[in-house]
Amino acid sequence: MINDRYYKRRYVIAGIAILVVLVYVVRLFILQVVDNTKSAKADSNALVRQVVYPSRGLIYDRNDSLLVFNQPIYEVLLVVKEMGASFDTLAFCHALHIDSVQFVERITQIRDKRRNRGYSPYTPQVFMGQLQKENVSLLQERLFQFPGVTIRQRTLRDYTYNAAAHLLGSVGEVNQRDLDRDSYYQQGDYSGRDGIERQYEQLLRGQKGVEVLMRDSRGRIRGSYHDGELDRTPVAGTDLHLSVDICLQQLAEQLLSEHIGSAVAIEPATGEVLALVSQPAWDPKTLVGRQRSKNYNALLNDEHKPLMNRAVQAQYPPGSTFKLLQTLVCLQEGGITPRTEYPCAGPASMPIKCTHNHGSPVDLLSAIEQSCNPYFWCAFRDMLQKDGYGTDNILFRHRYELWRNDILRFGLGQKFTDSDIPDQVSGSVPSTKLFDRLYGKKGWKAITIRSLSIGQGEILVTPLQLANQAACIANGGYYISPHLLHNDSSWDRHETGIQPSYFDLVKAGMLRVMTNGTGRWHNSPEWRMCGKTGTVQNPHGKDHAIFIGFAPQDDPKIAVAVVVENVGFGATWACPIATKMMRQYLQQHWPELKTQE
Amino acid sequence: MNRRNNIWAGVDWTVIALFLCLAIFGWLNIYGAGYTFEQSSIFSFSNRAGKQFVWLMGALVLGFCILLIDERTYDILGYWLYGATILLLLITPLLAHDIKGSLSWISFGPVSLQPAELAKCFTAIAVAKYMGRYGFTIRSWKDWIIPCTMVLLPMVIIMFLQRETGSALVFLAFLLPFYRQGMTGKIMGSGVLVILTFVLVMKLNLIPESVLNKVLQPHQLTRIEVLLGMKDDPTGAGYNVNQSLIAIGSGGWSGKGYLMGTQTKLKFVPEQDTDFIFCTVGEEWGFLGSIGVLLVYLWFILRLIKIAERQRDTFSHIYAYCVASIFLVHLTINIGMVLGLLPVIGIPLPMFSYGGSSLWGFTLLLFILLRMDASRINKLQ
Numbered sequence: 001m002i003n004d005r006y007y008k009r010r011y012v013i014a015g016i017a018i019l020v021v022l023v024y025v026v027r028l029f030i031l032q033v034v035d036n037t038k039s040a041k042a043d044s045n046a047l048v049r050q051v052v053y054p055s056r057g058l059i060y061d062r063n064d065s066l067l068v069f070n071q072p073i074y075e076v077l078l079v080v081k082e083m084g085a086s087f088d089t090l091a092f093c094h095a096l097h098i099d100s101v102q103f104v105e106r107i108t109q110i111r112d113k114r115r116n117r118g119y120s121p122y123t124p125q126v127f128m129g130q131l132q133k134e135n136v137s138l139l140q141e142r143l144f145q146f147p148g149v150t151i152r153q154r155t156l157r158d159y160t161y162n163a164a165a166h167l168l169g170s171v172g173e174v175n176q177r178d179l180d181r182d183s184y185y186q187q188g189d190y191s192g193r194d195g196i197e198r199q200y201e202q203l204l205r206g207q208k209g210v211e212v213l214m215r216d217s218r219g220r221i222r223g224s225y226h227d228g229e230l231d232r233t234p235v236a237g238t239d240l241h242l243s244v245d246i247c248l249q250q251l252a253e254q255l256l257s258e259h260i261g262s263a264v265a266i267e268p269a270t271g272e273v274l275a276l277v278s279q280p281a282w283d284p285k286t287l288v289g290r291q292r293s294k295n296y297n298a299l300l301n302d303e304h305k306p307l308m309n310r311a312v313q314a315q316y317p318p319g320s321t322f323k324l325l326q327t328l329v330c331l332q333e334g335g336i337t338p339r340t341e342y343p344c345a346g347p348a349s350m351p352i353k354c355t356h357n358h359g360s361p362v363d364l365l366s367a368i369e370q371s372c373n374p375y376f377w378c379a380f381r382d383m384l385q386k387d388g389y390g391t392d393n394i395l396f397r398h399r400y401e402l403w404r405n406d407i408l409r410f411g412l413g414q415k416f417t418d419s420d421i422p423d424q425v426s427g428s429v430p431s432t433k434l435f436d437r438l439y440g441k442k443g444w445k446a447i448t449i450r451s452l453s454i455g456q457g458e459i460l461v462t463p464l465q466l467a468n469q470a471a472c473i474a475n476g477g478y479y480i481s482p483h484l485l486h487n488d489s490s491w492d493r494h495e496t497g498i499q500p501s502y503f504d505l506v507k508a509g510m511l512r513v514m515t516n517g518t519g520r521w522h523n524s525p526e527w528r529m530c531g532k533t534g535t536v537q538n539p540h541g542k543d544h545a546i547f548i549g550f551a552p553q554d555d556p557k558i559a560v561a562v563v564v565e566n567v568g569f570g571a572t573w574a575c576p577i578a579t580k581m582m583r584q585y586l587q588q589h590w591p592e593l594k595t596q597e
Numbered sequence: 598m599n600r601r602n603n604i605w606a607g608v609d610w611t612v613i614a615l616f617l618c619l620a621i622f623g624w625l626n627i628y629g630a631g632y633t634f635e636q637s638s639i640f641s642f643s644n645r646a647g648k649q650f651v652w653l654m655g656a657l658v659l660g661f662c663i664l665l666i667d668e669r670t671y672d673i674l675g676y677w678l679y680g681a682t683i684l685l686l687l688i689t690p691l692l693a694h695d696i697k698g699s700l701s702w703i704s705f706g707p708v709s710l711q712p713a714e715l716a717k718c719f720t721a722i723a724v725a726k727y728m729g730r731y732g733f734t735i736r737s738w739k740d741w742i743i744p745c746t747m748v749l750l751p752m753v754i755i756m757f758l759q760r761e762t763g764s765a766l767v768f769l770a771f772l773l774p775f776y777r778q779g780m781t782g783k784i785m786g787s788g789v790l791v792i793l794t795f796v797l798v799m800k801l802n803l804i805p806e807s808v809l810n811k812v813l814q815p816h817q818l819t820r821i822e823v824l825l826g827m828k829d830d831p832t833g834a835g836y837n838v839n840q841s842l843i844a845i846g847s848g849g850w851s852g853k854g855y856l857m858g859t860q861t862k863l864k865f866v867p868e869q870d871t872d873f874i875f876c877t878v879g880e881e882w883g884f885l886g887s888i889g890v891l892l893v894y895l896w897f898i899l900r901l902i903k904i905a906e907r908q909r910d911t912f913s914h915i916y917a918y919c920v921a922s923i924f925l926v927h928l929t930i931n932i933g934m935v936l937g938l939l940p941v942i943g944i945p946l947p948m949f950s951y952g953g954s955s956l957w958g959f960t961l962l963l964f965i966l967l968r969m970d971a972s973r974i975n976k977l978q
Contacts, residue, residue, distance in 0.1 A: 007906075009777050013918070014902050016773075020929050021895045025888050027936045031846045032884040038846025042880075046859035214863055225859075 047225055048123070048213045051186070053154055054206030057237030059168065059196065061246040062272070062486045068168055070155035073289065074136040077124035080111065082148030092146055095139040096128060116187075124150060126188055130289040154190075157197075159284045163250045166309040167242075167276045167484070169195020169422070170287040184208070195309075196484060199422045200240055209234030241486040243272030247590045248581060252277040252562075254592060255577045261545075261564035262310035264467035264482075265581060268556045271471070271480025271491055273421065274585065276464070278310040312424045315460040316563060319534030319570070320371045321548045322455025324473060324506050326380060327368065329406040331502045333399070335383025338364060338505055344374040352377040352450060368509030369517035371533070373454050380453035381446040393442045397432050400449075404429055409496045411468045411479060412461055418492045419481045427465055430458035456537060466561035470548040472496060473510070474530075474556035476503040511553055514579075518571040519549070522579040527586055528553040529579060533570035542566040547574035551582045558585050604664065607971035609904060613660075615897040616948060616963060620656070620956070622890065623874065623949030624649050625855070630870040630877045632856050645870055645951050652953040656960040663964035668972055671722050671965060672912060679723035679747070685712045686754045693759070701759040713764040714958030716751045718965070721919035723747055724771060728778060729912030735779045744775065762817060763930070763944040770926040774918035821940050837873065838937045840865045845879030845887070845936070852883030870951040872943045875935045890949075891932070898925050904970050913969040920966045924959075 031038065059068035076096065093103050110116055110125045119125065127149075136151055143149060157171050172193040174185045184205075185191065191205065192198035212230040214223060224231065245265075252263040256279040265274040280302075286295045299307050308314065330336045343361040344354035352373045358366065367375035383403065387395040408414065413429035430452070435444045451457030461469075464482060472479040477500050481491045510530035514523040518533040531549030538544055545567050550559035560581055562574040584590055628639045628646035641647045671678070689712050690700040702709045724747050727733070735741070748771045756765035769788075776785055809818055844860035847853070856862075858880035861869050866876045879887050898921055905917030924947055931946040933939030945955040 006777060006779050010902060010906055012782075013773055013777060013921075014899055017895060017898045017902070017925050020925070021891050023938075024891055024932050024936060027938060028845070028879070028884055028887050028891075031842060031936070032848050032879065032887070033850060035846055036849075038843050039849065041843045042847030042860050046863050046865065214859060 046214055050211045050213055052209035052211055052234045054208060054234035054236045055155055056157070056171070056190075056206065057200075057204040058239045059204075060239065060241045061244050061249075062242065062274075063245065063247075064241070065246050066160050067164065067242070067246060068284075069158055069160070071158040072133070072153050073129075073156045074131045074133065075126050075152045075154060076128045076131065076136065076139065077150045077152055078110070078127040079124050079148040079150075080107075080121040084147055087147065088145060091142070092139075092149070095142055095146075097135065097138075098128075124152075129188075130156065156288050157284075158288070161246055161250060162283045162285070163246060163253055164244065164276075165195075165281045165284045165287075166278045166311070167195055167244065167249075168284055169193060169197035169199075170284065170292070171197050172287075172292060195422060196240070196242065196420075199420050199484075203238040204240065206237035207232075207235035242484050243267070243270075243274065243486040244276065244484065245274045245585065247588075247593055248585050249275040249277060250593055251584055251590060252577070252581055253279065253281065255580060256562075256564070259564045259567065259573075260304060260310075261562070261574075262314060262463045263560065263562045263577065263581065264311050264463045265558055265560045265585070266467050266471045266482050268471035268474040268479070268550060268559045270489075271482050272486060273482050273484050274558060275581070276309075276311045276421070276484075278308070278314075280304050280306040282306055309423055310563070311463045312421060313462070314563070315425060315427050315462055316544055316546070317457065317459055317536050318455040318461045318466060318469075319536035319544070319546050320455060321466060321469075321532045321534040321546050321561075321570075322459065322461075323368065323371065323376045324510065324532055324548075325407060325410055325412075325469065326376050326453060326455075327364065327506055327509070328473075328496075328498050328502050329403055330379045330383040331505070332406060332498045333383050333386075333402055335386050336364070336379045338502075340364065340379070342367075342375045342378040344372050351447075352454070364505065365509045365512055368506070368532070369512040371513075371518060377450055377453040380450070384446045389445070393444070396445065397436075397441070400432055400435075404431065406496070406498065409494065410465075410472055411494065412459075412465055416464075416468075416481045416483075420483050420485055421464065424464065425462060427461045428459065434458065455534065463561050463563050466546070466548050466563070467559055470550050470561055471556075471559035473503060473506055474550035474559045476500050476507075507553055510549065514549070519547075519575050519579070521571070522576045524551075524579060524583045527551045527583060529582060530556075531575065531578065533575050535568070535570045538566065543568055545570040545573035545575075547571075547578040549578055549582065551586060558582050604968070604971045607974055608664065608967055609900070609970055612897065612900055612904070612963070612967065615893060615900065618893060619890075619897070619948040620653055623946070624653060626874055626877045626881075626949070627870045627951045629856050629858070629881055630861050630874060632862055648953075649951050649956075652956050655953070656956050659957060660960050660964040660967075663961065664968050664971070666968065668913070668965070668969045671969075672726060675722045675726035678719045682712070682716050682719040683750060683754070686716055686751055687758070689713075690758045699759060699761045701755065701761040701764065708953065711764075711952075711954040711958075713751075713755050713759065713761060714954045715961065716755070717767060717770075717923055718958060718962045720748060720751055720768070720771075721916055721923070721962070722965070724774070725912050725914075725916035725919060728915050729910065733911075741775070741780065744771075760814070762814075763942040766930065766942060767923060767926055767944060770922035771919060773922035773925070774915050777918050778915060817940075837867055837941055838934070840867075841873055841876045841935050842937050844876040848880045848883040848887070850883050851885055852879075852881045855881050857881060868943070871945060872931065872950060873935055874946055874950050875932055879935075894924075894928050898928070901966070904966065907973065908970070909973055913966070913973070916969065917966050920962050923962065 055070050058066060061067055089100060089103060093100050106127060110127065111119060113119050116125070140151055143151065170193050171190050174189045174191045178185050178191060179187065192201040197204065209232045212225040214225050248265060252275050256263060256277060259279060261279055263275060263277040266272065267274055282299055331338065341361040341363045345360055354372055354374050358370050362370065362372050362375055366372070384396060384399045386399060389396040407429050413427055415424040415426045435449065439448060449457065452459055468479055468482050477498055478493055478495045480493050483491050507530055510532055511528065513519045513533070514529045514531050515525065519531045523529055529549060529551040530553050531547060534546035536544040536546055545564040546562070547570050548561045550556040560578045562578040564573045564577070567573040624646060627649050631644045631646060639646050640650055689703055692703050693700040694702060694704060696702050701711050701713050703712065724744050727747065728744055748768050752765045752768040755761050772785060772788065776782065840860065844858065844866050847860060858877060860866060860880050861877045866873050869876055878890055901917060901921035901924065905914055905921060908914040908917055927944055927947045930939060930942055930944055934941050945952055947959050948956065
């Protein structure tokens with residue numbers, strides 16, 4: 001152009017174009033490269049992660065009887081934003097057999113963010129859970145009428161036997177603590193709440209799967225994302241084989257059903273728990289599904305405290321059953337020998353008198369057979385006083401410490417830490433510190449703690465510890481930590497450190513209990529049963545009956561402890577239950593049991 | 598010398614290459630935007646990509662034909678074409694179907710046409726003819742009355758009779774050729790000032806709502822309010838822009854890959870194959886793809902300015918500036934809207950957006966210029 005006065009303006013115009021593009025490039029850089037919040041938003045827009053639940057591991061007993069399995073249940077899910085104005089609430093309520101008041105109430109609950117933290121109107125929310133097939137079938141047929149409603153199948157636990165409720169435990173919805181502790185869980189997941197279900201939760205639960213689905217702008221699912229590349233198939237939970245014999249368990253529960261009490265049976269050679277019974281109990285089926293919380297609360301408020309697993313959580317003085325340990329420790333630490341005899345009357349045995357009718361003096365085996373209180377008091381006294389008392393009681397207190405350590409090595413006064421039995425309590429064997437505090441260092445002598453000699457006083461044991469004590473004697477000096485998993489050899493062996501020949505002596509005494517002593521009315525001589533009864537004084541009511549024993553004498557297959565609360569003599573109440581358990585277990589013959597399948 | 602041969606020798610093939618580049622990449626992205634993971638072929642007429650292919654073929658035929666028409670035709674017929682266009686714009690609202698409040702579309706059977714797209718071209722010709730006539734000089738503001746009226750007339754018709762604000766705003770593009778021809782820069786400056794004042798006035802709520810409602814349509818008012826941050830409404834009026842930003846932002850450096858964008862595939866962004874087509878680019882091709890497209894546009898516009906400057910007569914010089922400015926304004930408004938920098942004003946991204954009218958409109962605009970440019974050698978010789 002000739003004579004163009006404004007030719008420089010071309011640069012202004014080109015400059016404007018360059019400036020605009022530059023501004024947009026900067027804006028794009030900020031949006032796409034600097035700010036990385038947008039990707040997450042796009043994903044949450046378009047991707048839905050749907051959890052695929054694995055089936056929970058099954059639980060079998062030692063003979064492969066199925067104890068716990070899964071039953072399908074159904075959940076009705078609802079996406080609030082997809083319901084739309086034309087949603088036919090009445091028809092929906094009709095299909096689910098609820099009324100409109102319940103509907104409104106439930107919708108309000110779902111939308112309340114304080115009670116339902118993960119609420120979003122765009123994602124499926126559980127409207128009703130744990131429904132049986134017949135409750136959802138009507139809705140299933142008409143599902144197309146209700147936009148935003150889906151039905152999801154999940155599983156609940158079901159049980160073959162009405163037995164072993166404490167032991168098996170139950171499955172329930174996770175609580176806030178679980179959610180905080182383990183990121184695996186999400187609101188609404190189930191986990192083992194107690195018993196074996198909780199103990200082996202990690203194995204039983206398996207691994208949840210996930211399906212990544214695409215959702216369009218209207219919330220409709222448009223198929224899987226990247227051909228399921230990001231999906232993860234669920235891994236089913238591991239099946240468990242318990243050491244329990246469900247027949248023995250059922251038998252013991254039946255025998256104890258009229259009582260409050262517990263029974264524990266252990267296979268001595270392996271430490272496997274054959275039965276772990278606590279009465280009163282409940283039908284495990286009642287703590288499943290919709291009725292769970294109602295029934296659980298009823299159990300919680302029951303005056304007999306059925307939720308307490310007495311086999312591992314109740315603590316009693318061991319009574320006369322403790323005389324067996326007393327014998328072993330006194331022999332080991334000196335004070336008595338296998339030939340020691342004591343008169344069971346007269347000033348020598350004061351202040352404990354014999355209530356039985358037998359000759360005096362008595363030897364060791366007769367003392368066990370007759371459960372002679374003065375004998376064990378004398379033995380205990382002589383063991384503790386062997387070196388005299390010393391200055392400041394020091395020699396005596398040292399002897400007591402020796403005695404206590406030996407007792408602890410039978411598994412008393414502590415939980416079995418390398419064990420899979422949940423909810424144990426430790427029981428107690430009083431320490432020198434305790435007596436020092438009560439009486440002063442110089443203030444206590446053998447006579448002060450004489451009750452301990454016959455298993456009364458400050459000593460407390462659980463039925464599990466009692467059974468383990470029996471197993472330990474049966475083994476002749478060691479025990480394997482009692483546990484519930486079958487065919488698993490990874491459990492510790494604990495030595496008592498007491499000379500094996502002393503155990504033979506005690507076993508001989510226990511055999512005589514069953515042939516001539518307090519257990520003779522319920523003996524089965526062909527199984528060479530060994531046992532010891534106990535009657536524990538109870539300041540709150542009638543005495544507790546206790547029995548521990550094992551059979552057969554030479555090759556023990558089963559060790560048992562039975563405690564029946566507030567009934568009276570061990571020989572009358574606990575002994576028949578224990579011997580019947582041992583006999584039927586050894587015979588593997590269960591005439592009383594009716595199968596429940 | 599055979600003149601016809603000279604035409605092909607003089608055609609600026611760079612511009613045609615850039616034009617095709619943008620149109621074909623646009624077409625691929627229209628396919629991407631309509632793709633739903635279970636897709637029919639890119640040539641299938643059941644989807645918009647297939648239709649766009651037909652429009653594109655038609656555009657090439659149209660362009661070829663225009664190159665054959667003597668450029669003097671436009672000089673001769675300039676005012677007649679302008680008059681006919683104004684007439685067409687006037688009767689359009691009478692024939693039009695209401696599409697989202699706009700009365701700018703006329704249907705011929707299955708095909709719809711938007712006369713406003715043609716108006717840009719013929720207004721440019723008429724303005725160029727008037728200002729390029731021998732002896733036209735600018736001495737005072739009075740000399741601006743006629744060119745300004747030529748621009749304002751279609752603008753007013755489109756804005757008020759057809760209710761198509763976006764297409765009307767494009768006519769602001771004529772400010773740039775006016776400026777180039779000597780219009781004082783103060784007018785441009787004051788334009789910027791007017792916009793700033795408007796923003797301020799809206800922010801401070803200085804205009805009573807009753808007045809605002811008369812001037813602007815309610816949806817336009819909310820769009821402006823959302824843009825100015827006066828309303829935060831990601832699911833309502835701000836939804837488009839919000840989803841558009843999410844789509845572009847989620848693209849990252851290099852994008853999710855062609856046909857892999859979830860935002861656009863799952864229809865989170867409305868109008869994603871027309872006005873919001875740039876979202877698909879942003880999501881699937883990322884930052885690199887996006888600036889690539891922007892740079893091609895910049896190259897294209899700078900090339901048009903270069904062409905404008907080499908014209909030897911004022912008519913084609915002014916016309917070329919009109920063309921360059923129209924492309925620039927389209928680019929600015931459309932990308933600005935998609936990036937959330939400007940209010941949502943529905944105008945297409947040239948060559949990229951789906952639609953026959955706009956593609957053919959731009960083809961017409963561009964190829965008339967190319968013909969003028971191709972025959973510039975013969976002029977004044």
